[in-house]
Amino acid sequence: MMLSRPYALAGAAFLACVPLVLPSYYVSVATQILIFSVLTMSIDVLAGFTGRTPLCFGAIFGTSAYVVLYTFSVFGWPWPLAMICGVLGASLLALLFAALAVRTSGVYFLLLTLALGLIVWGICLRWTPVTGGENGLRTELRQSLGLSARGLYACVALVVGVVTFAMWRFVRSPFGLTLRGIKEGEGRMASLGYDVPLHLTIAFTAAGFFAGIAGVLYAVFNDFVSPSTVQLAQSVSGLLMAIVGGIGTLFGGFVGAFVIIALEQAVSSVTERWPMVLGLTFIAIMIFAPEGVIGKARLLLTKSHNIDPDGVGR
Amino acid sequence: MPEAILALTDITVQFGALKAVNQVSLSLMAGERRAVLGPNGAGKTTLFNAITGAIFPNAGRVMWEGGEITRMSPQRRAHRGVARTFQITNLFGQLSVAENMRLAARGLSASKFALFGQDRLSAAQSAQVAAALAMSGLAGQEAVIVKTMSYGEQRQLEVAMALVGTPRLLLLDEPAAGLSPSERGRLAEIIRNLPRDLTLVLIEHDMDLALALVDSVTVMQNGQVIVEASPSEIRTNALVQDVYLGKPHEVRLSDAPTY
Ligand SMILES: Nc1ncnc2c1ncn2[C@@H]1O[C@H](COP(=O)(O)OP(=O)(O)O)[C@@H](O)[C@H]1O
Ligand SMILES: [Mg+2]
Numbered sequence: 001m002m003l004s005r006p007y008a009l010a011g012a013a014f015l016a017c018v019p020l021v022l023p024s025y026y027v028s029v030a031t032q033i034l035i036f037s038v039l040t041m042s043i044d045v046l047a048g049f050t051g052r053t054p055l056c057f058g059a060i061f062g063t064s065a066y067v068v069l070y071t072f073s074v075f076g077w078p079w080p081l082a083m084i085c086g087v088l089g090a091s092l093l094a095l096l097f098a099a100l101a102v103r104t105s106g107v108y109f110l111l112l113t114l115a116l117g118l119i120v121w122g123i124c125l126r127w128t129p130v131t132g133g134e135n136g137l138r139t140e141l142r143q144s145l146g147l148s149a150r151g152l153y154a155c156v157a158l159v160v161g162v163v164t165f166a167m168w169r170f171v172r173s174p175f176g177l178t179l180r181g182i183k184e185g186e187g188r189m190a191s192l193g194y195d196v197p198l199h200l201t202i203a204f205t206a207a208g209f210f211a212g213i214a215g216v217l218y219a220v221f222n223d224f225v226s227p228s229t230v231q232l233a234q235s236v237s238g239l240l241m242a243i244v245g246g247i248g249t250l251f252g253g254f255v256g257a258f259v260i261i262a263l264e265q266a267v268s269s270v271t272e273r274w275p276m277v278l279g280l281t282f283i284a285i286m287i288f289a290p291e292g293v294i295g296k297a298r299l300l301l302t303k304s305h306n307i308d309p310d311g312v313g314r
Numbered sequence: 315m316p317e318a319i320l321a322l323t324d325i326t327v328q329f330g331a332l333k334a335v336n337q338v339s340l341s342l343m344a345g346e347r348r349a350v351l352g353p354n355g356a357g358k359t360t361l362f363n364a365i366t367g368a369i370f371p372n373a374g375r376v377m378w379e380g381g382e383i384t385r386m387s388p389q390r391r392a393h394r395g396v397a398r399t400f401q402i403t404n405l406f407g408q409l410s411v412a413e414n415m416r417l418a419a420r421g422l423s424a425s426k427f428a429l430f431g432q433d434r435l436s437a438a439q440s441a442q443v444a445a446a447l448a449m450s451g452l453a454g455q456e457a458v459i460v461k462t463m464s465y466g467e468q469r470q471l472e473v474a475m476a477l478v479g480t481p482r483l484l485l486l487d488e489p490a491a492g493l494s495p496s497e498r499g500r501l502a503e504i505i506r507n508l509p510r511d512l513t514l515v516l517i518e519h520d521m522d523l524a525l526a527l528v529d530s531v532t533v534m535q536n537g538q539v540i541v542e543a544s545p546s547e548i549r550t551n552a553l554v555q556d557v558y559l560g561k562p563h564e565v566r567l568s569d570a571p572t573y
Pocket of ligand 2: 358359360401
């Protein structure tokens, strides 16, 4: 679609300018939004394009952060190697989850991935010698990289830009089309010669790879990881971000991460009841814009301009 | 006598206590066009499912081009040249005609695994798609979103998608169901003009339509084959006429004529 490219460029230019105008606290919030945008888009690759909604991506994301911080601080590996290991660890975990889950669908897939995520959380909580248990792992990765808040934002923005482009290519590729086919009709795909579980496994693993990159960024950003990073709430809020942004829109991940994190910032200064506010937001979105913010905007645009309503641009 | 290209031997498919297909044997010569007729619930679609691998039979054998495929997965059968359409339209409704055709065209090629490439077909695939669309009367409709097409056009797209991989066996499950008379006529033309070397099995409720298109006919009832004959014999067969006129008629084997 012709319209998307200028929008994407305008968005990228906007994100590049953010640190020039905001105070450093907000630069840090913006960094967090970018990181969670990647997590959200990785969830959308599965939920939006294959129609399989996962509830384990917090665990995959957090596993990557654990691996980075552990290999960096305990093994003393150089940071590039630690980061590669983080992404690899997340991808392998995703591959394992995929092998167990891709033959299910709908609510069974949701529940099975939820259970798999809980296992990871349990391991992180109990395997104290390695994970530090409830205390988690704390390192000085970020200091050793010598990054200021603005410097970190710039690095994160660059990586996020590249990863976003890669994900966009991924969902728009011949392979991405097979995922949309699977979402709409697995039986038909099989009769056309597609090995549906294989395609889902590849998609799940790729999504885990992207979530792993988000986890690496988070490890640097936070210099700390604990069971709360891999807990169910992380998976749920990632999924909420994807829904708020609009399932199947990919770039909606930025909107979803922005809305949820900005709201969390605003609400937490007023009340402790963030989970309740999150729940109410979710309900409001489902009632007023079930197609998500980007989906809603696209619908309105389609109505006024009669353009091709199809996804993410081509 | 030449070998059959498709041979079913004593196929039985059970759903619980129900034998949806009961000891059916069937064989087709290469290039033969066969109609499978019978009332609703006779087991026709289930028989197709056993041929394509959507379900595995409880007993019996399916042979295709000299090899056994009884328990082979549907996607592997597709790679061996078996294609089908679905009785209930089973298209990718949110996608365009071109995207549906791209999925059909790549099903049998490794290009479906291009993870980051451009979503374009190779020249050879494009030519196949264009030919299949032309054969199905859908040339020029590539940009249309499938769910916005008329039902008749969707049925034509079903056929186009099955044709694009240049299959050697095509199974059409009630392709004309629900179509208006003029749409039926168009679809009949499309089927009549399919390549002559394509082996074809047609399930069709409209007996006149089916008989005009095929070389041979199998009539099923209650999961069993009750008659196998040429179209002209079928037209005059009292048992078949009864089945089709829907008379409550308990079939006894002795009713079946010798053929
Ligand atoms: N998946 C299934 N599970 C249970 N029963 C089925 C299933 N598919 C078909 N049947 C039953 O098998 C019988 C044959 O169905 P079908 O092959 O669809 O008949 P036809 O295509 O000739 O109308 C019917 O009684 C139908 O209800
Ligand atoms: Mg049927």
